[in-house]
Amino acid sequence: MHGFPSLVEIAMSEEELSDQEQQRRVKLARLREAGVDPYPARVERTHTAAEAVSALEGRAEGEAVVVGVAGRLVSMRVMGKSSFAHIEDDSGRIQLYVRSDVLGEEAYELFKRDLDLGDFVQASGETFYTRTGEPSVRVDELRLLAKALQPLPVVKEKDGQVFDAFTDKEQRYRQRYVDLAVNPEVREIFKTRARIISAIRRFLDERGFLEVETPVLQPIYGGAAARPFVTYHNQLKQQLYLRISDELYLKRLIVGGFEKVYEIGRDFRNEGVSFKHNPEFTQIEFYKAYADYRDVMELAEQMVAYAAQEALGTTTITHEGQEIDLSPPWRRWKLRDAIRELTGIDYAEHEDAESLYQAIVRMGGTPEKKSTWGKLIDPTLINYVESKLIQPTFLYDYPLEVSPLAKKKPGEPDIVERFEFFIGGFELGNAFSEINDPLDQRERFLATSEALADGDEEAHPLDEDYVRALSYGMPPTGGFGMGIDRLTMLLTNTDSLREVILFPHLRSRE
RNA sequence: GGGCCGUUAGCUCAGUCAGGCAGAGCAGCUGCCUUUUAAGCAGCGGGUCGAAGGUUCGAAUCCUUCACGGCUCACCA
Numbered sequence: 199m200h201g202f203p204s205l206v207e208i209a210m211s212e213e214e215l216s217d218q219e220q221q222r223r224v225k226l227a228r229l230r231e232a233g234v235d236p237y238p239a240r241v242e243r244t245h246t247a248a249e250a251v252s253a254l255e256g257r258a259e260g261e262a263v264v265v266g267v268a269g270r271l272v273s274m275r276v277m278g279k280s281s282f283a284h285i286e287d288d289s290g291r292i293q294l295y296v297r298s299d300v301l302g303e304e305a306y307e308l309f310k311r312d313l314d315l316g317d318f319v320q321a322s323g324e325t326f327y328t329r330t331g332e333p334s335v336r337v338d339e340l341r342l343l344a345k346a347l348q349p350l351p352v353v354k355e356k357d358g359q360v361f362d363a364f365t366d367k368e369q370r371y372r373q374r375y376v377d378l379a380v381n382p383e384v385r386e387i388f389k390t391r392a393r394i395i396s397a398i399r400r401f402l403d404e405r406g407f408l409e410v411e412t413p414v415l416q417p418i419y420g421g422a423a424a425r426p427f428v429t430y431h432n433q434l435k436q437q438l439y440l441r442i443s444d445e446l447y448l449k450r451l452i453v454g455g456f457e458k459v460y461e462i463g464r465d466f467r468n469e470g471v472s473f474k475h476n477p478e479f480t481q482i483e484f485y486k487a488y489a490d491y492r493d494v495m496e497l498a499e500q501m502v503a504y505a506a507q508e509a510l511g512t513t514t515i516t517h518e519g520q521e522i523d524l525s526p527p528w529r530r531w532k533l534r535d536a537i538r539e540l541t542g543i544d545y546a547e548h549e550d551a552e553s554l555y556q557a558i559v560r561m562g563g564t565p566e567k568k569s570t571w572g573k574l575i576d577p578t579l580i581n582y583v584e585s586k587l588i589q590p591t592f593l594y595d596y597p598l599e600v601s602p603l604a605k606k607k608p609g610e611p612d613i614v615e616r617f618e619f620f621i622g623g624f625e626l627g628n629a630f631s632e633i634n635d636p637l638d639q640r641e642r643f644l645a646t647s648e649a650l651a652d653g654d655e656e657a658h659p660l661d662e663d664y665v666r667a668l669s670y671g672m673p674p675t676g677g678f679g680m681g682i683d684r685l686t687m688l689l690t691n692t693d694s695l696r697e698v699i700l701f702p703h704l705r706s707r708e
Numbered sequence: 709g710g711g712c713c714g715u716u717a718g719c720u721c722a723g724u725c726a727g728g729c730a731g732a733g734c735a736g737c738u739g740c741c742u743u744u745u746a747a748g749c750a751g752c753g754g755g756u757c758g759a760a761g762g763u764u765c766g767a768a769u770c771c772u773u774c775a776c777g778g779c780u781c782a783c784c785a
Contacts, residue, residue: 356745368776628785
């Protein structure tokens with residue numbers, strides 16, 4: 199008419215689109231021409247899928263329950279004048295039974311021809327059980343809520359076997375929305391993650407800890423051995439760093455008089471990416487005044503067990519095929535003993551770096567030649583120990599040199615009151631009795647800032663204001679840090695941080 | 709950064725060893741089908757074989773380079 203191309207003809211002329219995309223645009227155009235709004239603003243939903251199912255379960259036979267449900271079309275089986283379909287919402291799936299004679303012929307034809315898997319729809323009608331006993335909605339009204347123009351991967355399942363799953367890791371991470379849309383078990387991982395975090399909050403809140411927020415943008419970084427991301431504030435003409443840990447600010451708060459503080463937040467480290475490293479990750483840190491690293495051990499094992507119990511309903515978990523018992527108390531193993539037992543090297547017998555280096559080489563290791571004594575122990579030696587620590591284990595009493603913020607152990611000048619803990623063969627966290635002697639802290643900073651100047655890019659710079667804070671007096675304090683992503687990985691039985699981070703970092707594509 | 713492996717239809721994957729018309733299932737389209745559930749039956753479309761270059765009469769296949777990813781080593785207390 200009038201020689202103008204119809205919407206359908208325009209849709210079909212989009213040549214750069216795949217045939218399935220073109221089909222969907224044709225359907226969209228046809229729907230519009232039939233007077234259907236493919237993206238209406240209003241929804242009339244009375245039940246979620248799960249609610250509709252349980253409402254039916256509660257009723258006597260023959261008693262009608264009318265529901266309005268809404269969700270994404272995830273399956274369609276068209277059999278002439280009747281069809282079965284499933285819609286999925288956040289609560290689960292429910293089957294729709296669509297009959298031409300109930301819905302009306304015109305609406306039924308539109309459903310059959312112009313709706314696709316992936317579209318969002320609203321359906322209302324009475325619930326009933328089909329011949330095979332599946333709760334379903336006999337649809338007397340069906341309305342499109344949102345037309346999908348891209349086909350979703352079609353994942354099918356029978357007898358627990360999954361067909362054509364959407365599994366390509368790169369695509370799953372780059373298009374996480376597709377991953378989440380078609381893989382319900384992926385959604386479950388992130389629900390578990392949220393339960394873990396809320397359990398940790400509850401655990402600390404119940405014990406009188408105050409949740410605080412400290413700067414992410416910092417004029418000087420510290421609290422961990424890592425290279426920072428650098429950024430710049432235009433107005434202030436000032437270089438800033440994205441924090442590598444929360445530590446030094448949280449301890450300033452202990453100086454200020456708070457006795458128990460914690461922060462759950464994002465840290466950023468400019469280093470390699472691996473199954474247990476992502477450039478940005480979530481860490482929980484807490485600090486407790488009038489406590490030492492032994493008190494912190496008890497809190498740590500209780501907190502992790504509590505998080506597992508709350509998130510999973512059990513403290514016995516399976517990770518990578520190994521059964522792990524998270525219930526306290528956990529094994530406490532002196533670092534020196536653990537290394538001696540698992541590698542045969544007693545580092546206390548090797549007083550200088552050269553001697554220790556030779557011992558590691560004799561054991562078959564390949565340490566870095568230029569490493570200092572402390573750097574040979576951690577990480578080189580711990581690498582041999584870490585993977586063997588499947589059941590929860592505290593390794594404690596670390597060499598002073600690699601622990602510039604931890605308090606010296608009384609009577610052992612080269613050892614500090616520090617522990618790291620390991621579960622499932624990797625490190626989850628790190629803690630110590632905090633240095634509260636400002637002069638000692640200053641000396642330690644001087645040593646690390648020299649190392650930084652000598653080219654150790656992960657060493658601490660000197661934070662004068664932090665030393666000044668300590669000089670106003672800080673009570674004896676126990677501090678703790680743990681990777682939330684790694685804990686989630688452990689509790690969801692996944693083998694990579696990327697599985698528990700919604701949008702993990704990937705290299706940009708051209 | 710090193711080593712190994714991968715990238716083929718919307719999705720999952722054959723085909724690469726040994727060069728010879730680019731395939732299957734699901735999804736899509738057309739037709740049939742009013743209790744199905746990986747629905748079924750019949751038919752039909754759908755491809756920059758990651759990119760570029762090279763070898764060859766002929767390249768998804770062999771060679772080179774590049775991009776992206778996976779695993780792994782190094783790095784990451």
